[in-house]
Amino acid sequence: MTIPLGEFDLIARYFTRPARRAFLGVGDDCALLPAPAAGEQLAISSDMLVEGRHFLPDADPEALGHKALAVNLSDLAAVGAQPLAFTLALALPQAEARWLEGFARGMWALADAHDIELVGGDTTRGPRNLCITVLGTVPQGRALLRSAAQAGDDLWVSGTLGDARLALGYRLGEWSLDDVAQATSFARMDRPTPRVTLGLALRGVAHAAIDVSDGLLADLGHILQRSGVGATVHADACPASPALRTQSATRRRLCQLAGGDDYELLFTAPTSARDAVQAAATQAATAVTRIGRIETRPGLRLIDAEGQVLDNAYAGFDHFRPA
Ligand SMILES: [Mg+2]
Structure with missing residues (x-):
C-alpha cells in the first residue's frame, strides 16, 4: 500500500x-555532536x-x-x-x-x-x-590499520567464511541447497553480524585488520598492498559452517576465498600474541581461526592441507571490473 x-x-x-x-x-539543518574527548x-x-x-x-x-x-x-x-x-x-x-x-x-x-x-x-x-x-x-594511534601487517605475523579470521556466497550461488541457480543449508546461509547473507566487540578487543593486540566484504583474498590483497608484505594462506584451514562443509572442495574454496559479504574480521597479529588473540575472541564470544602467515616475500600464495600450492584463481569482487 x-x-x-x-x-x-x-x-x-x-x-x-x-x-x-x-x-x-x-x-534540523545539521546534527550537533560533542567533539571527541582529548586523545x-x-x-x-x-x-x-x-x-x-x-x-x-x-x-x-x-x-x-x-x-x-x-x-x-x-x-x-x-x-x-x-x-x-x-x-x-x-x-x-x-x-x-x-x-x-x-x-x-x-x-x-x-x-x-x-x-x-x-x-x-x-x-x-x-x-x-x-x-x-x-x-x-x-x-589516538590505536586504530587497526590495513597498513600495519608485519612479516612473521599470523593471519587470523573471525567466525566462518563463505556462507553468503553459498546463498548467492543458490539464488543465482549455480547449485542447489537443502532446506537447512538454505536457512543458515541466507541468514548469513541477509543479516551479517558486525564484529564490533571483537574489533574493540583486538586493539593493542592485532597489527592490521580489515573486514571481509569483497572476498577473503581480495581483502587480504588490500592488507598486503598497504603493508608492503606477502602471505601464505592455508585454503583448507578457512573456517566453514556445517552447510559449507558438506559442499565439494572446489565449491567451498570458491565461496570462502572469493565470496564476499561475510563481514568477518581478517587480521594479523604477532605469534607472541596468540594467547591474547584467543582471550580477545573469548571476550567477544566470537571464534577466531589462524589461516596463514604474513611474509616478507611479496605476493599471495595459497596452499592446500598437504602443503601443495594452489592456483590463485579466486579473485574477489570488484564493482567496476568488466564482467
Ligand atoms: Mg571495509
Missing part, C-alpha cells in the same frame, strides 16, 4: 527519536546498498534495515572503533508504509544492540538506494 506521506512526515514517523548524546539530532579520534565510514546491485526489489525490508547498518558497523569494527552515531540517506521510489516499517525495525534493532543513535540524513524520491554513514571513536 502506498500512502501519501511527505518527506517530513516520513522522517518524523520512522526515523526520529529524542537525541541522547547528540546535542541536536534529526530534524580520541573520530572514525567515519559510508557504505551504500543499491537495489539491483546489492539486493533484489523483493528483499525483506527488515533484513535490509539490519544489513544497511551492519555493513557500516563492520567497517568500524575493522579499525577497532567504538560506534557512536550514524546518518541515513534514503532514496525510495515511493513512501510505502510496510516497507518503511520493516526497514526501520531492522535498523533500530541493530542500532539499539550497539547503543548508537541516528542523528540525521536525507530522504528523496528515486531508485531505491540506502546509504548510511557511521561515526565512531578510537583512542
